[in-house]
Amino acid sequence: MQSVAIVILGIIGMLLGWFLYSKFIAEKIYRLDPNFTTPAEEFNDGRDFVPTNKIVLWGHHFTSVAGAAPIVGPAIAVYWGWVPAVLWVVFGTIFFAGVHDTGALWASTRHKGKSIGALSQSVIGSRTRSLFMVVIFLVLLMVNAVFGVVIANAFVNQPNSVFPAWMAIVVALIIGQLLRRNFSLIPLCIVGILVLYITVYAGSYIPISLPENLFGLTANANWIIILFIYAAIASLLPVWMLLQPRDFINGMQLLVGLLLLYGAVFLSMPDITAPAFNTQKAIDTPSIIPLLFVTIACGAVSGFHGIVASGTSSKQLAKEPDARFVGYLGAIGEGSLALITIVAVSGVALAATPEEWHEIYSHLGDGSVAAFITGGANLIEKGWGLPVEFSSTILAVMVVLFAGTTMDSGVRLQRYIIQEWGDIYDLQVLKNGSLATFIAVGCCLLLAFGAGGSSGSGGMIIWPLFGSTNQILASLTLLVISVMLIKMHRPAIYTMVPMVFVLVMAFFAGLIKLKEYYLDGNYLLVFLDAIVLIVSVLVMLEAFAVVSKFKRDLANAKILS
Incomplete structure (x- = not known):
C-alpha cells in the first residue's frame, strides 16, 4: 500500500510542476x-535543421536523454533509503531538470542552434567556450x-532482445518515410507500437547470438x-529518416511500459520492504551527501540533457514555446521513469521481506x-x-532501446562538437560531416x-567519473x-x-572521487577528474568576471545618464 502513496504524491508533485x-x-x-x-525554420536543410511536430520532437528528446541512466541511478541510490531517493527525483524534476532542459533549449534557439558549449562564447567569452566544450566532449x-x-552485454546475456531491438530500426525507417509523405501520425504510432511488441514476442522464439570467437x-x-x-551511419542520416521516428516510437513504447508499471502498482498495491532510511549500510558506504545527488543524475537533473537540448532538439524546434513542452515535459517523463524504478526495486515485487531486500542490496552498487x-516484471x-518471462523481455528491450537511442544521438552530438571546433578554429577538414563522424x-x-x-570494455574505465562530471556540466549550463x-x-x-x-x-563528489582514484592508483581517472574540476572553477571565475563587469557598466551608464 505504501507504494501507491509514493506514486500518487510523486505524480501530483510533477503535475503541479508542469501546470504551474x-x-x-x-x-x-x-x-x-x-x-x-x-533555427529549424531559418536554416531548414532537411537533414539536421528540420521543423518538427512538438509531439514527435518530445519523443526524440525524451528517449535521447533517458537512456538507461534514470533506471540505473535510482536503482542504485535506493540503497541509502527510498525516502531521499524519492524526494530528490520529485523535487529535482520540478525545480532543477525542467528548468535546466527548457533553458538549454531556449538558449540554443536564441543562438542559431549552437550547442551550449559553443554559445557560451557570446554569453561569457571565448575562453569559456573552449573549456566548456572539453567537458561536453568528455561526457x-x-x-x-x-x-x-x-547494449553489447545485453545482446550477449539476453539474445531474445536482439531481434526486436534491430526490428525497431526497420519499423522506424518505414514510419519516417510514411511521415514524410504526410501519413497521419496517430495511426502510424499505433501500428508501430503493435509491430514493436509483436517483435518482442517473436524474439522469445528467435534468439540471435554471435559466435564466442569471431575474427x-x-x-x-x-x-x-x-x-x-x-x-x-545513423548519425549521418537526416533526422526525419531514422532519429525522429525511432525516438518517437521508443517514447511511445516507454509510455506503454510506464502504464504497465504504474497500473500494476494501483492494481496490486504492493508494500515497500526497503527501508525509508537505510541504517544497515556496509562499513565502506560513502556519505549520502553529496553522493546521492550524482548517483541519481538523469531523473533529477543531468548535464547530458543540456547537450541533447542544445545539440539536436533545438535544431528541430518549430516554435519557441514548444521548448516548454519538449524540455519540461521530457524531464517529467524521465522523473516518472525514475520514480517507478524506485518503487519496483523497493517493494515486495523484488524482495518479500526487509531481510531479503538487504541480502539483494548488501552494498552500494x-x-x-x-x-x-x-x-518490474514481478510487479507487472x-x-x-x-x-x-514476457514482462522481463519487455523491460529488457526497453532498456536496450533507450540505451540505443541515446547512443544514436550521442554520436551525432559528438559530430556536431567536432564540426563546431572546425568552425571555431577555422579548420575546414573538421567541418566535413563524414570525417567528423569517423573521428x-x-x-x-x-x-x-x-x-x-x-x-572492448574500456568505456567502463572512465564511467565512475560520469556522475560528478555530468552534474558539473549541468551546473555550468x-x-x-x-x-x-x-x-x-x-x-x-x-x-x-x-x-x-x-x-x-x-x-564535492568530484573531490571525494579524486582521492579514491589516487589511493587506488588509477591515475587516468585522477587526470581526467582533475581536468573537469579545474575547468569548472575557471568557467565560474570567467562568468563571475563577466557579470561583475556588466553590472559595473550598467551602474556607470546610470550615473552618466
Missing part, C-alpha cells in the same frame, strides 16, 4: 516568443563508449563494433538494471497477470579497446543560462539557486 511552475518559467523568465524564428565520450558496452574477438567486442558502425527488470505479473566513433572505439583490451538572463535584465534566481546547489554537490 513550468508555465511561470516559460512565460515570466524565459519569455518564450511564438513569433521568434527558430559524450563516456556516454557513447559505455552505452555501447551496455579473434569475443561476442561482446564484435557487437560493440557493429553498434558503432550502425551509430556512425548492488541491484541496478537487473533489480529493475526482476522487480502481480498486477496484470502477464507471464514474468567521433574512432575516439569511442579507441577508448573501448585501447583501455579495455580485446573485450545553468550558469550560462543565468548570465543570459542577467544580461537581459530578467530574474536569474530560478536558475542560480539550482546551479549553486548542483555545483557544490558535484564538485
Whole structure:
C-alpha cells in the first residue's frame, strides 16, 4: 500500500510542476516568443535543421536523454533509503531538470542552434567556450563508449532482445518515410507500437547470438563494433529518416511500459520492504551527501540533457514555446521513469521481506538494471497477470532501446562538437560531416579497446567519473543560462539557486572521487577528474568576471545618464 502513496504524491508533485511552475518559467523568465524564428525554420536543410511536430520532437528528446541512466541511478541510490531517493527525483524534476532542459533549449534557439558549449562564447567569452566544450566532449565520450558496452552485454546475456531491438530500426525507417509523405501520425504510432511488441514476442522464439570467437574477438567486442558502425551511419542520416521516428516510437513504447508499471502498482498495491532510511549500510558506504545527488543524475537533473537540448532538439524546434513542452515535459517523463524504478526495486515485487531486500542490496552498487527488470516484471505479473518471462523481455528491450537511442544521438552530438571546433578554429577538414563522424566513433572505439583490451570494455574505465562530471556540466549550463538572463535584465534566481546547489554537490563528489582514484592508483581517472574540476572553477571565475563587469557598466551608464 505504501507504494501507491509514493506514486500518487510523486505524480501530483510533477503535475503541479508542469501546470504551474513550468508555465511561470516559460512565460515570466524565459519569455518564450511564438513569433521568434527558430533555427529549424531559418536554416531548414532537411537533414539536421528540420521543423518538427512538438509531439514527435518530445519523443526524440525524451528517449535521447533517458537512456538507461534514470533506471540505473535510482536503482542504485535506493540503497541509502527510498525516502531521499524519492524526494530528490520529485523535487529535482520540478525545480532543477525542467528548468535546466527548457533553458538549454531556449538558449540554443536564441543562438542559431549552437550547442551550449559553443554559445557560451557570446554569453561569457571565448575562453569559456573552449573549456566548456572539453567537458561536453568528455561526457559524450563516456556516454557513447559505455552505452555501447551496455547494449553489447545485453545482446550477449539476453539474445531474445536482439531481434526486436534491430526490428525497431526497420519499423522506424518505414514510419519516417510514411511521415514524410504526410501519413497521419496517430495511426502510424499505433501500428508501430503493435509491430514493436509483436517483435518482442517473436524474439522469445528467435534468439540471435554471435559466435564466442569471431575474427579473434569475443561476442561482446564484435557487437560493440557493429553498434558503432550502425551509430556512425545513423548519425549521418537526416533526422526525419531514422532519429525522429525511432525516438518517437521508443517514447511511445516507454509510455506503454510506464502504464504497465504504474497500473500494476494501483492494481496490486504492493508494500515497500526497503527501508525509508537505510541504517544497515556496509562499513565502506560513502556519505549520502553529496553522493546521492550524482548517483541519481538523469531523473533529477543531468548535464547530458543540456547537450541533447542544445545539440539536436533545438535544431528541430518549430516554435519557441514548444521548448516548454519538449524540455519540461521530457524531464517529467524521465522523473516518472525514475520514480517507478524506485518503487519496483523497493517493494515486495523484488524482495518479500526487509531481510531479503538487504541480502539483494548488501552494498552500494548492488541491484541496478537487473533489480529493475526482476522487480518490474514481478510487479507487472502481480498486477496484470502477464507471464514474468514476457514482462522481463519487455523491460529488457526497453532498456536496450533507450540505451540505443541515446547512443544514436550521442554520436551525432559528438559530430556536431567536432564540426563546431572546425568552425571555431577555422579548420575546414573538421567541418566535413563524414570525417567528423569517423573521428567521433574512432575516439569511442579507441577508448573501448585501447583501455579495455580485446573485450572492448574500456568505456567502463572512465564511467565512475560520469556522475560528478555530468552534474558539473549541468551546473555550468545553468550558469550560462543565468548570465543570459542577467544580461537581459530578467530574474536569474530560478536558475542560480539550482546551479549553486548542483555545483557544490558535484564538485564535492568530484573531490571525494579524486582521492579514491589516487589511493587506488588509477591515475587516468585522477587526470581526467582533475581536468573537469579545474575547468569548472575557471568557467565560474570567467562568468563571475563577466557579470561583475556588466553590472559595473550598467551602474556607470546610470550615473552618466
